[in-house]
Amino acid sequence: MNRRPLLAGALLALTLRPAAATPEDEAAALRAFTGGAALREGRVALDIPPLVENGNTVPLKVTVQSPMTAADHCTAIALFNEKNPQPQVITARFGPRAGRAELATHMRLATSQKILAVAAMSDGSFWSTSAEVIVTLAACIES
Amino acid sequence: MARVLLNLPRSAAKGAVIEIRTLIMHPMESGFRPGMNGSILPRDIITRFRCSYNGEEVFRAELSPAIAANPFISFTTVATESGTLSFTWEGDNDFRQTETRDIAVT
Numbered sequence: 001m002n003r004r005p006l007l008a009g010a011l012l013a014l015t016l017r018p019a020a021a022t023p024e025d026e027a028a029a030l031r032a033f034t035g036g037a038a039l040r041e042g043r044v045a046l047d048i049p050p051l052v053e054n055g056n057t058v059p060l061k062v063t064v065q066s067p068m069t070a071a072d073h074c075t076a077i078a079l080f081n082e083k084n085p086q087p088q089v090i091t092a093r094f095g096p097r098a099g100r101a102e103l104a105t106h107m108r109l110a111t112s113q114k115i116l117a118v119a120a121m122s123d124g125s126f127w128s129t130s131a132e133v134i135v136t137l138a139a140c141i142e143s
Numbered sequence: 144m145a146r147v148l149l150n151l152p153r154s155a156a157k158g159a160v161i162e163i164r165t166l167i168m169h170p171m172e173s174g175f176r177p178g179m180n181g182s183i184l185p186r187d188i189i190t191r192f193r194c195s196y197n198g199e200e201v202f203r204a205e206l207s208p209a210i211a212a213n214p215f216i217s218f219t220t221v222a223t224e225s226g227t228l229s230f231t232w233e234g235d236n237d238f239r240q241t242e243t244r245d246i247a248v249t
Contacts, residue, residue, distance in 0.1 A: 057211040081209060085175045088207040097201045097221055099160035104217035108173070108209050139211075 026080050026087040026116070033078045033091065033118060034126045043127040044077075046117040050132065055109035055139035064101035064119040064127070068094075074101035076120040083113040108139035145169055147242050149230065154247040155222035163194065163202075164217040167232050167240070173208035189214055189234035197226035206234075222248045 030039075048060040066074040073096045079089035092103045101119065112134045119127045150164040167189065174186025186208065194202040201220045214232075225248045231241045 059215075061217075084209050085173070086207055086209065088205075089209040090204055090206055092202065092204040092216075092218070094218075095201065097196065097199070097223070098219055099221040100219045102217075102219055103204075104164075104215070106211040106213075106215045108211050 021082065021084055021087045023082055026082045029080055029087040030116070030118065033076075033080075034120070037124070037126050039118060039126050039128040041128065044117050044119045044129040046115065046129050046131045048115060048131050048133055050134065052109060052133055052135045054137045055111075055135040056137070057106045057139075058109050058133070058135075059104070059106050060115070061102070061104040062117045062119075066101045066119075066121065068096055068099060068101060070096045071122070073098075073122050074119050075122050077101065077103050078118045078120075079107070080116040080118070081107075081109070081113055082116075084108065084110045089115075109133060109135045110138050111135055145232075145238075145240055147230075147240070149242060149244055151228065151244060152246070154249065157222060157224075157248050159222050160219050161222050161246075162217065162219050163228070164215070165192070165194075165230060166213055166215045168213050169232075169234070169238075171208070171210060171212040171214060175208065187235045187238075189232050189238060191231075191233040192216055193231045193233075194218070194220070195229050195231075196220060197224065222246065224248050 043065045045063045052058050062077050064074045076093050078091040080087050114130050114132050116130045146168040148166040155161050172187040178184045189206050192204045202218045227243050229243045233239050
């Protein structure tokens with residue numbers, strides 16, 4: 001087996017590491033979602049393990065307190081991170097037919113960082129919560 | 144065709160909120176990883192997921208490279224009438240797959 005490509009790959013992996021998203025990137029992504037509206041704390045619960053062994057698959061669940069009626073429902077849940085290569089994670093759109101404003105998925109974490117969950121309501125308000133996550137094995141960048 | 148796992152009840156009471164869990168086998172290549180020869184592997188991810196209930200959209204999500212391989216998405220919907228739920232995944236390289244499941248509402 002030729003080890004040279006492996007070595008070259010490892011060296012390039014060290015030199016070509018893409019810059020992580022900056023807090024400004026996250027703020028820009030957040031602005032694109034909220035349209036500049038202010039975030040209020042509360043109504044959103046983000047369930048994510050505080051200590052993650054493998055950043056390649058991190059289970060998480062977002063639950064929003066909302067009656068989910070035609071007049072008053074959660075229209076979207078968006079997740080943002082601050083240190084992955086890109087700030088966006090997932091944006092889910094809901095209607096009153098969702099029944100409950102709940103979203104569960106698995107995400108990647110490049111490093112220990114803060115995850116921000118934002119919920120958009122049908123009355124135009126935005127609610128948020130965040131969680132600090134410590135990651136021991138990173139994802140996204142390493143091969 | 145990618146393998147898909149769909150977990151939802153076959154029957155439900157009218158008005159009940161049912162939980163739907165979906166998983167599709169997909170590498171979700173992030174576009175940030177170097178390959179064996181050191182060059183960055185091109186991005187190949189699923190970008191959109193949609194669920195419609197008898198033709199009407201009930202849930203939609205936009206995915207990014209930060210979603211883990213074999214994307215798992217779980218959400219809920221109200222069982223309104225008997226019919227068909229259809230799930231569509233769309234992504235890079237013209238990836239597109241649709242699965243359907245029937246549900247009986249009593």
